Amino acid sequence: MNIVDVVLIVITAAVIIRAGIKVYRQRKSGGCGCGCDGCTSKNICRKNISD
Amino acid sequence: MTLKELETGKSAVIKTVGGEGALRQHFLDMGVIPGAEVTLVKYAPLGDPMELLIHGYTLTLRLADAEKIDIEPLEKGQNSVRHEPKKHRSEHPGFGETDRRGAKKKREPLPDGTKLTFALVGNQNSGKTTLFNRLTGSNQHVGNFPGVTVDRKDGPIKGHPDTSVTDLPGIYSMSPYSSEEIVSRNFVLDEKPRAVINIVDATNIERNLYLTMQLLEMDVPMVVALNMMDEMTANGGTVDINDMEALLGVPVVPISAAKNSGVDELVSHALHVAKHREKPVAQDFCDESESGGAVHRCLHGIAHLIHDHAKAAGIPVRFAASKVIEGDKLILDALKLDDNEKETIEHIVLQMEKERGLDRSAAIADMRFSFIDRVCSEAVTKPKESREHIRSTKIDRILTGKYTAIPSFIAIMALVFFLTFNVIGAFFQGLLESGVDKLTEICDNAFTKAHVNEVLHGFIIKGIFAGVGSVLSFLPIIITLFFFLSLLEDSGYLARVAFFMDKLLRRIGLSGRSIVPMLIGFGCTVPAVMSTRTLPSERDRKMTILLTPFMSCTAKLPIYAFFVSAFFPKRGAGIMVGLYLLGILTAIFAALLYKGTIFKGDAVPFVMELPNYRLPGAKNVAQLLWEKAKDFLQRAFSVILIATAVVWFLQSFDMHLSLVKDSKDSILAIVSGVLAPILAPVGLGDWRICTSLISGFMAKESVVSTLEVLFGGNVGTAMTKLSAASLLVFSLLYTPCVAAVAAVRRELGKKWAWSLVLWQCGIAWVMALLVRIIGTLMGAA
Numbered sequence: 168m169n170i171v172d173v174v175l176i177v178i179t180a181a182v183i184i185r186a187g188i189k190v191y192r193q194r195k196s197g198g199c200g201c202g203c204d205g206c207t208s209k210n211i212c213r214k215n216i217s218d
Numbered sequence: 219m220t221l222k223e224l225e226t227g228k229s230a231v232i233k234t235v236g237g238e239g240a241l242r243q244h245f246l247d248m249g250v251i252p253g254a255e256v257t258l259v260k261y262a263p264l265g266d267p268m269e270l271l272i273h274g275y276t277l278t279l280r281l282a283d284a285e286k287i288d289i290e291p292l293e294k295g296q297n298s299v300r301h302e303p304k305k306h307r308s309e310h311p312g313f314g315e316t317d318r319r320g321a322k323k324k325r326e327p328l329p330d331g332t333k334l335t336f337a338l339v340g341n342q343n344s345g346k347t348t349l350f351n352r353l354t355g356s357n358q359h360v361g362n363f364p365g366v367t368v369d370r371k372d373g374p375i376k377g378h379p380d381t382s383v384t385d386l387p388g389i390y391s392m393s394p395y396s397s398e399e400i401v402s403r404n405f406v407l408d409e410k411p412r413a414v415i416n417i418v419d420a421t422n423i424e425r426n427l428y429l430t431m432q433l434l435e436m437d438v439p440m441v442v443a444l445n446m447m448d449e450m451t452a453n454g455g456t457v458d459i460n461d462m463e464a465l466l467g468v469p470v471v472p473i474s475a476a477k478n479s480g481v482d483e484l485v486s487h488a489l490h491v492a493k494h495r496e497k498p499v500a501q502d503f504c505d506e507s508e509s510g511g512a513v514h515r516c517l518h519g520i521a522h523l524i525h526d527h528a529k530a531a532g533i534p535v536r537f538a539a540s541k542v543i544e545g546d547k548l549i550l551d552a553l554k555l556d557d558n559e560k561e562t563i564e565h566i567v568l569q570m571e572k573e574r575g576l577d578r579s580a581a582i583a584d585m586r587f588s589f590i591d592r593v594c595s596e597a598v599t600k601p602k603e604s605r606e607h608i609r610s611t612k613i614d615r616i617l618t619g620k621y622t623a624i625p626s627f628i629a630i631m632a633l634v635f636f637l638t639f640n641v642i643g644a645f646f647q648g649l650l651e652s653g654v655d656k657l658t659e660i661c662d663n664a665f666t667k668a669h670v671n672e673v674l675h676g677f678i679i680k681g682i683f684a685g686v687g688s689v690l691s692f693l694p695i696i697i698t699l700f701f702f703l704s705l706l707e708d709s710g711y712l713a714r715v716a717f718f719m720d721k722l723l724r725r726i727g728l729s730g731r732s733i734v735p736m737l738i739g740f741g742c743t744v745p746a747v748m749s750t751r752t753l754p755s756e757r758d759r760k761m762t763i764l765l766t767p768f769m770s771c772t773a774k775l776p777i778y779a780f781f782v783s784a785f786f787p788k789r790g791a792g793i794m795v796g797l798y799l800l801g802i803l804t805a806i807f808a809a810l811l812y813k814g815t816i817f818k819g820d821a822v823p824f825v826m827e828l829p830n831y832r833l834p835g836a837k838n839v840a841q842l843l844w845e846k847a848k849d850f851l852q853r854a855f856s857v858i859l860i861a862t863a864v865v866w867f868l869q870s871f872d873m874h875l876s877l878v879k880d881s882k883d884s885i886l887a888i889v890s891g892v893l894a895p896i897l898a899p900v901g902l903g904d905w906r907i908c909t910s911l912i913s914g915f916m917a918k919e920s921v922v923s924t925l926e927v928l929f930g931g932n933v934g935t936a937m938t939k940l941s942a943a944s945l946l947v948f949s950l951l952y953t954p955c956v957a958a959v960a961a962v963r964r965e966l967g968k969k970w971a972w973s974l975v976l977w978q979c980g981i982a983w984v985m986a987l988l989v990r991i992i993g994t995l996m997g998a999a
Binding site: 171172175182187189 | 670
């Protein structure tokens with residue numbers, strides 16, 4: 168394993184971990200994380216809203 | 219004579235409004251009240267619904283509902299004006315001349331540092347979100363059809379960190395007709411904002427003031443923002459702000475949210491009323507001298523009777539009294555009235571109905587519109603027909619014309635797809651693809667020269683570069699399609715599509731309003747599911763949510779483009795259009811099935827306002843495109859990157875975590891092999907295809923990246939044309955991605971969301987099998 172391998176492993180791992188954190192946060196906040204209504208809404212409870 | 223029998227171009231005065239329940243109340247709230255003048259503009263191309271001009275705005279109504287409205291035709295030149303316009307104009311207030319609205323009870327100002335909360339309330343399409351963006355400096359999406367905002371959004375006013383403005387969905391009244399109206403009403407009643415900023419479309423002032431009156435009854439500090447004043451004055455109209463302030467009893471500020479004029483003055487007034495807790499000047503909207511004062515006496519009698527209950531429930535008495543008369547069940551329940559009180563109220567209301575000659579709801583609506591009439595005759599000089607309206611009428615001759623509407627719609631959609639897939643999108647896709655290939659080649663050569671470890675080299679080039687790179691190249695196509703969809707939305711054309719598609723959609727159990735979420739579904743299912751909140755019936759909403767995933771979203775485009783270029787390069791556009799049509803046809807089939815089984819009954823009536831056509835704002839469109847591009851890139855470098863890495867790892871190692879020579883022995887092959895027998899009958903029994911379909915559940919684009927990684931770029935030779943066709947159909951119809959399923963879950967609950975996943979997988983399997991059978995019979999195997 169040479170120095171280039173080590174650098175590449177570190178960069179690749181950092182990119183994947185960052186992506187993982189992003190996916191986790193997006194899923195936690197709801198929606199697909201794109202910033203549209205589905206992702207930014209406050210999710211008002213609709214259970215009590217009848218027809 | 220009923221409204222249904224009125225001839226095109228003719229006017230009439232409404233005599234009675236039939237029907238019952240929430241819908242009738244909605245008609246009344248929209249200004250369809252006895253005494254109102256109405257003009258029939260035209261019928262939709264299929265003969266139903268009809269387009270009416272009432273209180274200066276355009277309303278659409280179905281013939282079945284129009285049949286319940288009795289009218290008296292007006293002769294040419296005759297009009298039904300109740301109040302003569304005032305001749306004299308009062309002096310306009312100068313800068314800094316505040317508090318001309320009459321003496322008010324002074325209250326102690328709130329202590330410094332208290333958070334001032336504001337609710338932004340107004341009719342649909344009155345410019346609330348544009349104003350919200352101006353106030354907060356945010357970039358929320360705005361559109362030109364009723365109901366763009368489906369949920370509340372919060373943000374502090376620029377330069378005032380101790381404030382918070384909440385942008386609420388657009389509503390026409392405080393009656394609980396649609397869920398937005400309940401959301402907005404509950405927000406004002408329960409969350410008690412320090413002040414309300416009521417945005418009123420000055421070009422459509424009469425209908426907008428109907429909501430203002432109900433907000434005034436709610437007795438919260440309030441400022442009226444008269445929006446689109448630039449448009450009004452440009453067409454010769456004006457508002458005597460001084461008079462209007464005196465009549466409404468609250469500050470009135472003329473603004474143009476789109477041009478950012480008057481917004482600073484609005485902010486200073488809003489801060490002032492919130493800080494000093496300045497409630498509207500108490501006044502009677504019911505005129506003691508009108509019709510013997512029947513409504514006046516009824517309202518005051520009931521207000522006295524329920525005073526203690528309203529106070530205990532925290533509902534303003536005046537508002538509660540008018541809602542009790544209208545028979546608002548939610549308010550009646552909250553008041554917890556005694557049986558004796560209910561009986562007394564009923565007697566009072568019956569007496570009022572007898573004396574007034576109108577039923578309870580119509581009498582209250584008439585009282586409100588009478589007051590509005592007075593305000594307008596005193597303070598408003600109506601503009602001549604606006605340039606925007608004249609332009610819209612001209613454009614509508616073609617776009618909603620009897621014989622031209624549907625051909626125009628087909629032509630517009632065909633042009634959008636042609637430009638996206640064959641011209642603009644395809645050109646930029648080619649450029650980006652060659653860029654990605656070049657970068658991959660440079661990195662590959664560099665790694666070889668640097669003697670990078672073989673496994674690492676393979677992971678980066680054949681895993682990440684091949685997977686993420688293949689998806690990235692589809693960015694231009696997606697952006698181009700979104701560009702055209704946003705043009706259609708911002709121009710006001712989508713509302714017209716709902717108008718002329720209503721009759722067709724009713725045949726499959728839906729109303730024209732359902733077309734809007736479905737068209738948004740061609741972009742992304744998540745906002746499409748959210749936008750169903752504007753539908754006033756739970757039945758229509760559920761049904762529309764279950765149908766939107768059949769509309770092919772842009773995330774599926776990379777799959778289509780990938781297989782078309784590999785297997786059917788000469789028939790690209792035809793296959794693309796065919797797939798979109800197949801999605802629509804399957805949705806129609808599913809809708810008919812739902813209509814006959816789980817969603818029996820009729821669709822909601824179609825009552826909708828048609829906005830004028832407007833030129834889409836360049837900034838608005840550019841901002842939407844930037845957001846979509848950012849979203850796509852984020853997805854490519856988050857969920858798709860991870861999916862690619864996981865797939866590469868699982869296909870490179872066996873159960874003992876040893877590197878495999880042939881991926882047939884890998885962990886992925888063993889796990890996906892379990893699914894293979896289920897998909898084998900449809901020709902998708904290869905474990906690599908099963909894997910790509912599983913990864914597509916995370917994000918549809920990753921079907922392509924996974925296939926690219928697993929087949930090492932040889933998909934074209936590893937699959938037959940028939941298998942590719944089956945895969946295309948399966949990808950089109952099988953479960954929506956996890957984000958869309960989460961959105962469905964939020965709206966309808968877990969049970970519906972998982973049922974949708976299984977149901978769509980089932981339909982996809984059957985349709986893919988049909989494709990295989992038909993293909994085999996035609997000798998395509």
